[in-house]
Amino acid sequence: MTPTTWRYRGAVASRAVAAIGGGYVLTSIAIALIALALPLPRADAVTLATLLSFVVYTCAILWVFATTSATRAWCGIVAVTAVLGALLWLVGRAS
Amino acid sequence: MKEGVVVKEGLRQSMSWVHTWAGLLVCWLLLLVFMAGTAAYYRHEITFWMKPELHKAAEAPSTIPAAASATLIVRELQQRAPEANGWFIDLPSERNPLIQAGWTNPPKKGMSREERRNAFRQQNVTLDPITGQHTAAPRDTRGGEFLYRLHFDLYYMSALWGRWIVGIAAMFMLVAIISGVITHKRIFKDFFTFRPKKGQRSWLDAHNATAVLALPFHLMITYTGLVTLMFMYMPSPTKALYGEDQNTMFAEVFMNVDRTKPAGVHAPLADVAPMLQQAERAWGEAPTRIVVSHPNDANAKVELFRPSGQQLSNLEPSMTFNGATGALISSTGPISTTLSARAAVYGLHLAHFADPLLRALFFICGLAGCAMVATGALLWGVKERQKYAKVVAAGGKVGFGVRLVDALNIGAIAGLPVAFAVYFWSNRLLPLDLAQRTNMEANCFFAAWGACAILAQIRPTRGMWRFQLLLGAVLLGGLPLLNVFTTGTHLGVTLFGGPGLRPVAGFDLVTLLLGALLGWAAWWLGRKGKRQAAAAKSTAPAAAAAQPAPLEAA
Numbered sequence: 001m002t003p004t005t006w007r008y009r010g011a012v013a014s015r016a017v018a019a020i021g022g023g024y025v026l027t028s029i030a031i032a033l034i035a036l037a038l039p040l041p042r043a044d045a046v047t048l049a050t051l052l053s054f055v056v057y058t059c060a061i062l063w064v065f066a067t068t069s070a071t072r073a074w075c076g077i078v079a080v081t082a083v084l085g086a087l088l089w090l091v092g093r094a095s
Numbered sequence: 096m097k098e099g100v101v102v103k104e105g106l107r108q109s110m111s112w113v114h115t116w117a118g119l120l121v122c123w124l125l126l127l128v129f130m131a132g133t134a135a136y137y138r139h140e141i142t143f144w145m146k147p148e149l150h151k152a153a154e155a156p157s158t159i160p161a162a163a164s165a166t167l168i169v170r171e172l173q174q175r176a177p178e179a180n181g182w183f184i185d186l187p188s189e190r191n192p193l194i195q196a197g198w199t200n201p202p203k204k205g206m207s208r209e210e211r212r213n214a215f216r217q218q219n220v221t222l223d224p225i226t227g228q229h230t231a232a233p234r235d236t237r238g239g240e241f242l243y244r245l246h247f248d249l250y251y252m253s254a255l256w257g258r259w260i261v262g263i264a265a266m267f268m269l270v271a272i273i274s275g276v277i278t279h280k281r282i283f284k285d286f287f288t289f290r291p292k293k294g295q296r297s298w299l300d301a302h303n304a305t306a307v308l309a310l311p312f313h314l315m316i317t318y319t320g321l322v323t324l325m326f327m328y329m330p331s332p333t334k335a336l337y338g339e340d341q342n343t344m345f346a347e348v349f350m351n352v353d354r355t356k357p358a359g360v361h362a363p364l365a366d367v368a369p370m371l372q373q374a375e376r377a378w379g380e381a382p383t384r385i386v387v388s389h390p391n392d393a394n395a396k397v398e399l400f401r402p403s404g405q406q407l408s409n410l411e412p413s414m415t416f417n418g419a420t421g422a423l424i425s426s427t428g429p430i431s432t433t434l435s436a437r438a439a440v441y442g443l444h445l446a447h448f449a450d451p452l453l454r455a456l457f458f459i460c461g462l463a464g465c466a467m468v469a470t471g472a473l474l475w476g477v478k479e480r481q482k483y484a485k486v487v488a489a490g491g492k493v494g495f496g497v498r499l500v501d502a503l504n505i506g507a508i509a510g511l512p513v514a515f516a517v518y519f520w521s522n523r524l525l526p527l528d529l530a531q532r533t534n535m536e537a538n539c540f541f542a543a544w545g546a547c548a549i550l551a552q553i554r555p556t557r558g559m560w561r562f563q564l565l566l567g568a569v570l571l572g573g574l575p576l577l578n579v580f581t582t583g584t585h586l587g588v589t590l591f592g593g594p595g596l597r598p599v600a601g602f603d604l605v606t607l608l609l610g611a612l613l614g615w616a617a618w619w620l621g622r623k624g625k626r627q628a629a630a631a632k633s634t635a636p637a638a639a640a641a642q643p644a645p646l647e648a649a
Contacts, residue, residue: 001184001292013335027327027329028330028331029331029419030327031331031332031521032331032332032334032335033335034332035331035335035336036335036336038421038473039435041200041346041431042336043347043348043431044331044431044433044434045332045336045434046333046335046336046337046344046348047348047433047434047437049332049411050325050326050329050332050333051322051325051330051436051440052323053329053331053332054266054269054318054321054322054491058266058269058270058273061113061270061463062110062113062270062273062274062277064479065109065110065112065113065274066106068108077466084593092335
């Protein structure tokens, strides 16, 4: 058996948090933005955006585990969340 | 997957890692959800089987027109519950041979949700559509409803907690399915590959076959399952567009929240028969579900629903009538593409539209899902065990993780069928006048499952596998025999009786088949054990050490 180092365990735990927690926050912001951006009656927009949520979340989770390092994974999640969050804030202020 | 090594190993390896762990962490809970959900495809039939008092009245199919049945039950409800808040009526249909109705009373102050639900369970009446008489009072049981609720509400906790837990497990499942597909470079070819009696490889092939065979189903059922509760799991779009006003969102999306308050003025309920005839003319088939809100009030409303079977969507077209005057108020028109898409995705999960053949196919796909989860869980144990080959050969023990997973596998894969069987046995054997009988049936389910799980933790051995599989086989396969002694509608009657008894016969035959399957598994394990023991005797110890029993526990 290959010995498992604490460094490795830490990296896995870090990725898990980035995927589950970070991915959820990213998804929530992304679909809120989609809901606001869709040129549809609001009942349709809210439905379509929420339907897409699980697709977005799954992609985010898989990307976190597919990328080369835990640090990269965190950077990616935080960067995308920040950009989408800023957009959401702007849209919220405009409306 | 080592940090930094991932690049060299590539996408497929990292996805394989995700697939393994996302699957393993939730597989035992998923097995419960899959088994209960698969059974829930037949929840009405299971409920009917669990109320043998109704069997006789249901034997011959109803030939009475829907309007006449409706008049019968309304007359009954006028006597029993004229002051009720609402009446909920199910007329005889393909999957329901009897006239069944329940009602809700105006909630009393200080009544908890649980108390209200219990009261509602008592407030129902069943009529024989042919004689118009009351059927024998059925025993107190939740029947298939328990299994249906179990698969997303769990039990012994608030439904909210259960739904979050099941939702998280479903999300793990979705990730496991997608990563599993990415891992597979030869997904099509692998489907035609089966290498029996090759230890780990055979389990891998079995896992691939059951997963790939029904892959569209697995993907569909996991995604649509999440969609059923999506506004709870993913509230941010609702927040963005509706703020805190969730009720408006529900009213706009589900279009079913139209709560008129009672006027408080007495007005006798209009005759329902003409309403049913009008609906039948419009739809070409008679409605089977009627909801009357505030009967005998000036604001009374009668809502008629078209039977399911014509569309994927779970939102059946309905017609609403003024309960006092009998005039048509509205009928549901076409809804927007997005909303009907959601309703179709939702409807796909419920499969109310399915005719008997399609329903059977869904049931088989559900069983394939159970097999996929079970073989996946076993595969982890088999793979992990190989790492300990040298340790075990030197007289050492396998790691804690392997032992734990082996024990959990036994408790779930072999233990859950025992729990299901015990639930059905308790339905027949518990005294009919037992207080809290419905809860006792559920307790029996969990007591049996708990006992199996604990025994497995104490001795996670091949003997335990065989014992629990055999127990499941005897209990499930024994249900038709139990029916002979406890009811008048055993296979000898139901196979030759009227079409109304077919669900009862079907139930008995399916349990017989599943029992045989478990028995075969137990027999197969026993034979394998004997062979391995013989092989170990005939070869030198060194050779035996080099060839570790690949399926020590399985």
